[in-house]
Amino acid sequence: MRLYQKRHFRCGMVCLLLAVVCGVVMVVEGVSVKLAISALLLTALGGADLLISMDKSMRLPRPDERDQQVVQTSAWRAYRILVHGCMAAGIILAA
Numbered sequence: 001m002r003l004y005q006k007r008h009f010r011c012g013m014v015c016l017l018l019a020v021v022c023g024v025v026m027v028v029e030g031v032s033v034k035l036a037i038s039a040l041l042l043t044a045l046g047g048a049d050l051l052i053s054m055d056k057s058m059r060l061p062r063p064d065e066r067d068q069q070v071v072q073t074s075a076w077r078a079y080r081i082l083v084h085g086c087m088a089a090g091i092i093l094a095a
Contacts, residue, residue: 002054009053015046 003009019042026035063071 002056004056005053007053008049012046012049012053015042015049019043019046 019039022035022039022042026032026039
């Protein structure tokens with residue numbers, strides 16, 4: 001099987017490693033509900049990430065230059081609106 005998304009593969013491996021650590025801690029310290037739930041969730045998330053990393057249909061298409069320009073322009077406008085909104089709120093509250 002081929003890896004199409006290396007980031008998801010790494011996240012899946014880290015989740016599975018943490019699930020194993022939770023299991024080892026449960027064996028050493030005794031059964032704990034928190035650790036059992038954590039191990040179960042980490043196993044499920046790790047398995048899902050590994051499956052996603054090997055699925056060819058989950059590949060993200062590379063955006064072209066126009067899409068990148070639109071995204072950058074939109075992000076810059078949103079940032080400016082946020083900054084000006086916070087500044088206006090600060091001035092109104094200070095007055």
